[in-house]
Amino acid sequence: MILSDDIISTIHEKQxxxxxxxxxxxxxxxxxxxxAIQATTSEMAIRSGVSSPxxxxxxxxxxxxxxxxxxxxxxxxxxxxxxxxxxxxGSDNIQDVASNVISSAQLALHHLHQALxxxxxxxxxxxxxxxxxxxxxxxxxxxxxxxxxTEYRLFRLSLHVVSYTDSQLQRMVAATLKEEDNLIIISxxxxxxxxxxxxxxxxxxxxxxxxxxxxxSPLANTAxxxxxxDIPETKDILKPTAxxxxxxxxxxxxxxxxxxxxxxxxTENLRRMKYQLMANRDIENTEPLGD
Numbered sequence: 087m088i089l090s091d092d093i094i095s096t097i098h099e100k101q102x103x104x105x106x107x108x109x110x111x112x113x114x115x116x117x118x119x120x121x122a123i124q125a126t127t128s129e130m131a132i133r134s135g136v137s138s139p140x141x142x143x144x145x146x147x148x149x150x151x152x153x154x155x156x157x158x159x160x161x162x163x164x165x166x167x168x169x170x171x172x173x174x175x176g177s178d179n180i181q182d183v184a185s186n187v188i189s190s191a192q193l194a195l196h197h198l199h200q201a202l203x204x205x206x207x208x209x210x211x212x213x214x215x216x217x218x219x220x221x222x223x224x225x226x227x228x229x230x231x232x233x234x235x236t237e238y239r240l241f242r243l244s245l246h247v248v249s250y251t252d253s254q255l256q257r258m259v260a261a262t263l264k265e266e267d268n269l270i271i272i273s274x275x276x277x278x279x280x281x282x283x284x285x286x287x288x289x290x291x292x293x294x295x296x297x298x299x300x301x302x303s304p305l306a307n308t309a310x311x312x313x314x315x316d317i318p319e320t321k322d323i324l325k326p327t328a329x330x331x332x333x334x335x336x337x338x339x340x341x342x343x344x345x346x347x348x349x350x351x352x353t354e355n356l357r358r359m360k361y362q363l364m365a366n367r368d369i370e371n372t373e374p375l376g377d
Contacts (some may be wrong), residue, residue, distance in 0.1 A: 092118075093159035094146055094270075107136045108144045119164060123157050187326065194317045194328035195335055202339075206313045206354075210296045211343045213311065214245065217268035223247040223256045225278040228330040232337060233272050239341035241351040244358060253280045260284040261294035270296045274329050276303025277355075285309055298336055311341075 099110050104112060114134035115122040127138050130153070145156050189313065199237040214220060220240065224233025230251045250256050257280070263269055269288045273281050276299035283294045285308040297309035306312045316338055317329040345352045 089156050092163060093128045093148065093156070096161045100147060104144070104147065105140075108147065110134050111136050111140060113273050114161070119160050120265055123164075125161050126209055127346060132192065145177055155226075158294075159182045190328040191331045194332045198315065198332040198335055201314065201316070203312075203314055207313055207339060207343070209311050210313060211326040211340060211347060213296065214240075214296050214340070215347050216269055218266040219263075220245055220247040220249065220268045220270065221259055221263060222270045222272070223260075223281060223284055224249065224251060225253075226275075228327055229274055229333065232330065232333040233270075235334060236272070239337055240344065241339065243345050243348050243353055244355045245344070245348075256280070256284050257287065260287040260293075261291070263288045263291055265292040265294075267293045268296060269293050269303060270298065272333060273297070273299045273303075273305050274301065274327070274333070276305035277298040278305065281305055295319045299358070336364055 094116070097116060101109065111130070111134045113129070121133070127134070127141055130141055131138050141153055145152050148156065149154050151157065217229065222233045223234050233249045233251065237247050238347040240247045250259055252286055253370045260269065267288075269285070270277065271281050271285055276297070282304045285297065285305060288295050289308060289310070293312070295309040296313065297305050298313045299305045299309075300316045301312060302312035306314070313336060315332050319327055319329065319334045
């Protein structure tokens with residue numbers, strides 16, 4: 087019986103139960119899935135150094151009828167892209183890794199700077215400054231963290247703001263929004279269907295939706311204001327996605343401009359927080375505010 091529909095995962099999980107010859111065969115398959123999909127039985131046997139009957143036994147141990155079905159399953163597994171199956175690791179020198187990650191962040195910020203939509207940013211700032219309530223939704227790992235950070239950036243500027251990350255709660259909250267409220271939705275791809283539906287729900291109740299996402303995406307097409315962020319990613323799946331830096335920078339731009347627009351109200355909030363931090367934590371007033 088197949089352990090899962092993901093045949094690559096099944097092969098990995100079955101390693102401890104395979105014979106020595108079957109393990110060699112599995113290693114050959116995992117090392118070059120494209121070859122395994124195209125190879126004949128004899129070609130597979132020669133490259134892995136096993137007999138044809140071993141290939142048959144291996145397929146049956148996976149719950150498959152034979153090599154033909156294995157090839158179909160392997161082809162399906164490549165839907166995620168070959169880079170997730172055959173890992174190509176670059177230098178493991180920590181200095182090279184650090185340089186690679188920092189360069190990607192710098193490139194992402196440069197790309198963002200070149201593509202900034204200043205009109206959309208100004209529209210978003212004006213709307214957020216006037217909003218009675220600001221709600222922030224994020225979807226996925228990176229965007230969820232950025233949504234939370236957006237709350238931290240904005241609440242200190244005297245705005246009434248809260249972020250939500252649970253999809254069911256997001257849907258319920260979207261239904262409570264009103265014309266005087268703003269909803270910020272952050273999504274790297276703009277294809278998260280639950281977030282798209284939340285945007286539509288909020289829009290039905292006349293709440294202004296501000297999307298920080300990929301332009302011309304399903305989410306962008308439902309929003310009132312779109313702040314485009316579209317950062318190309320590298321093929322290195324082990325490297326953290328550089329789009330996070332661009333999203334965070336976008337939020338910092340908004341927060342900085344909102345603080346300027348709010349003026350004394352934002353300054354007084356910041357003064358109060360700093361006063362409390364100086365009394366309990368900070369040695370001098372030059373330390374970061376609450377970070």
